[in-house]
Amino acid sequence: MPHTQLWLIRHGETAWNAERRFQGHTDVPLNATGVQQAKKVAEKLIRQHGQQSFSAVYSSDLSRARHTAEPTALAIKLPIRLDARLRERHYGVLSTLTPEEMAAEHPEAFRHWQQRDPAYVLPEGESLNQFNQRVLDALASIAREHPGQAVIVVAHGGVLDCAYRAAQNMPLSEARQHPLHNASVNQLRFADGRFHIERWGDIGHLEQAAIDEL
Template sequence: MTATTLWLIRHGETAWNAIGRMQGHTDIPLNETGLEQADLLGRQLQKDNAQAHFAALYVSDLARARQTAQPGSHAIGLAMELDPQLRERNYGIYEGLTREQIAEQYPEGFAHIKARTPDYQIPEGESLVQFSARTLDVLGRLANKHPDQQILVVAHGGILDCAYRAATGIGLEVPRGHALLNASINRLSFEDGHFRLLSWGDVAHLDPGILE
């Protein structure tokens, strides 16, 4: 069995990102900063493709991921293959709310969110256990289609988080100490059912002003 290299990319910034609203499955487009990030990302992927020779481009079907992937898709001549299993965690009744609003309106639920209770299922949404299982299943499935190749996956912060934890052995309940940056490039290998971290949080392709 040969390893697959996954280039995991978080979507660019949205208006809800900027003010801290839970997005989940809510279909929010990129804001102006996010569109600039997508263009800069596309230019970087065009350079990388000369050496990496990407075999496929898989993208969450939500608008913010599709808009982030579009410039790169055009630049390297790879069609976007949309997969709804690459969506962000379903935050159910909390979508559209800030953490402060959740704490005020749903204090018991917020306590579980803050504590990262793995099996706490958000009403009308997913638990961390369910979300992680979905994430690792889809990433493993896509990787197994491309042994000894490199693939691009444009998705969401939660998807990246689950992949990072799987690669490093960090439990779902452990507070996050790793970055999940908009339009960042994060690389993992997948072999024999196991993820391994290669590089993380690369935003060198973004202008410092845009990143701020």
């Protein structure tokens, strides 16, 4: 089967990103910086569109991802296909909190999060294993629907992390060293049932530094 090109993009900045506050499934909108980042992503992908035609635009259904996708989708005249499977990890009781607040209010859950315990289910949320399976199933199904094509997928830092780890055969429990910047463009190839990284962490289109994932 022909391979699929996945252009995986993290949403633009939100006020909670700037505050280091966990969003998870909470629907936090882009801030002014994030709106500008979305426009810069669109400009970059429009330039790329002149060299390589995109077949579809997918997005998490949360507004920070959807609004990041909108300028690009409008410019290349494609509808946005919303997919809730592309949401960030559900952080349960840790949602809406900063790391300092997590440590004070939910020390056990915070400890498991810090240790990257894949099997631990966050109270009212999901485990890393559950999240990873959801994300990889979504990305693989999107890729299989578009063999031989290039597809844009706008999602979240945790989604990018799952894709990177799958491509690098990197355990979920291992500490992260790779960047997950807001509005970054990351190019992967899906072939023979596997993800392969072609380019990662590109923020050259942005005018100022972007915030990395916690």
